[in-house]
Amino acid sequence: MENSEIAQVFSDIADMLDIKGDDWYRIRAYRRAAEAMAHYPEDLTNLWEEGRLEEIPGVGKAIAGKVDEILQTGRLEFYERLKSEIPDGVVSLLGIPGVGPKTVHRLYKELGLVSVPDVEVAARQHRLRHLEGLGAKSEERILQAIEMMHRISGRHLLATALPVAEEIVTGLRECPSASGVTPAGSLRRYAPTVGDVDILAASGNPQEVVDHFASLPQVYDVLSQGDTKATVMLNSGLQVDLMVLEEAHYGSLLQHLTGSKDHNASLRGLARRQGLSLSEYGFRRENGTVAACASEEEVYGTLGLDWIPPELREASGELEAASEGRLPSLVTDGDIKGDFHTHTLYSDGVNTIEEMARAAMARGYEYLAVTDHSRGLGVAGGLTLQEFIRQLEEIATLNEKLAPFRILSGVELEIKTDGDLDFPDEVLAEFDVVVASVHLGLRQDEEKMTGRIIAAMRNPHVHIIAHPTGRLLGQREGVAIDFEALIKEAAITGTMLEINAQPNRLDLDGELARRATKQGVMLALGSDAHHADGLGVMRFGVVTARRGWAEPANIANTLSCQELLAELKSGKG
Secondary structure: OOOOHHHHHHHHHHHHHHHHHOOOHHHHHHHHHHHHHHHHOOOOOHHHHHHHHHOOOOOOOHHHHHHHHHHHHHOOOHHHHHHHHHHHHHHHHHHHOOOOOHHHHHHHHHHHHOOHHHHHHHOOOOOHHOOOOHHHHHHHHHHHHHHHHHHHOOEEEHHHHHHHHHHHHHHHHOOOEEEEEEEEEHHHHHOEOOOOOEEEEEEOOOOHHHHHHHOOOOOEEEEEEEEEEEEEEEEOOOOEEEEEEEOHHHHHHHHHHHHOHHHHHHHHHHHHHHHEEEEEEEEEEEEOOOOOOOOOHHHHHOOOOOOHHHHOOOOOOHHHHHHHHOOOOOOOHHOOOOEOOEEEOOOOOOOOOHHHHHHHHHOOOEEEEEOOOOOOOOHHEEOOHHHHHHHHHHHHHHHHHHHOOOOEEEEEOOOOOOOOOOOOOHHOOOOEEEEEEEEOOOOOHHHHHHHHHHHHHHHOOOOEOOOHHHHHHHHEOOOOHHHHHHHHHHHHOEEEEEEEEOOOOOEEOHHHHHHHHOOOOOEEEEOEEHHHHHHHHHHHHHHHHOOOOOHHHHHHHHHHHHHHHHHHHHOOO
16 A cells, blocks of 8 residues: 555544544544655555554554554554444535534534535525524635635646646657647646646647657546647546647747736737737738747747746736836745744654754755744644753754754744734744744634734744735635735834745735735745655745745845844844
């Protein structure tokens, strides 16, 4: 069995125990073990054969015994017993944004609801409001959450779609007749979520390229296939459309497929004002002749524009900037020298501090901030002051061992509902980096939520506000907040705002990041990694920053370790 398959069993067990109202620490143990197994670098079967399962963080004798049973028999009696008590559909109710295990238990036990459609029907019939502790407002929130699920149905997180699309592109490039193979559409603009994936290729023998595409091992079903195009469904459930054309028209079609609807409309309008008609085939002049464009540079150059990076093609002033030579020199992966937001075994991570540090070193970083949760977020195993003192001592020892690499001592503080923080100033002063964020009390009104975060910004020791809007893509909207007031306060106090690179957050998004940098606010990119492999999501933070027109000077992670430490020691404001 694959590591992911074994891990899923333990993740499902945690969900079912949660619904049953089992002991919180037991549930957390199963979740931590599942996370560790899913991301463990060695094959679990090999560890099992060698008697080394307990080397996995969070896997003790009891869980190792269950893995042994799975690998010996292909099943787990405890898991099967739980499944007999809780139908599969009931577990799926946890996927409704804002619906927790206690509510799921009551929906199942008291109303007999075993699927999302069941819950939707019951909500529309006003049956949920009669459950003790819910009421009409809770019923309405559940219905709105289900409607949001419908709206995003068929869309995929960027981090889900991009690696799959890159595999397809790599496979297509092995075809001798194919050139210029590249993704297009919203994927090439690195939008947070994407629908179908468009891929473009140039070739003098398009049929060979189409046939090669349809025969790739990732293809589950060929939905349509012609001489120059094909549509397939992948094993992952992602639909991919391929178009193959002559090199002479490649640039105009790539531009057409990449730009947003509004960007392309603006570009066509500019062409008309210059006596041209722009389409995916190139420019048609007033005399009827057509000028094909083999590259995107030719498309934009014909209209007197600099080439516009795909991430900026959202009709947000990029044409004007391109015509005046004002396009930004966007930040790149290579500019990033460290990560400001990570978690370890001390709280809800699965790797040790040293393991996280060595993973960062392998990425070429100069520094890594370890920002485990404070006690205010008990559900994530938040640390007490004594535990942080022990962690600070370990970090000091590791910094001597790993020099010149630097582990920054940090904390992710929960901002309480009244704006207070978990630790007093004299304690916060001991950390290199203090990150503050909101996880609880997300339904406060705009005035209270804005005041809550601003209060944290005004603390001289808080350097970064993490995932400022609190959104979870496809799960919940951002909190009610006056973002202009937040930007203003961040600029006044010198507080950085995070672009959280977790694929289901990407918070701030590109638009808000741009608004922040326009006011001189520095951005901090954080992977929010809970395991060593999780550092790799930084690439999604970078592309989100690029969508916000961010240059290296706008991103704190581009500072060298020496520059960063000097900046942190100089204080805020």
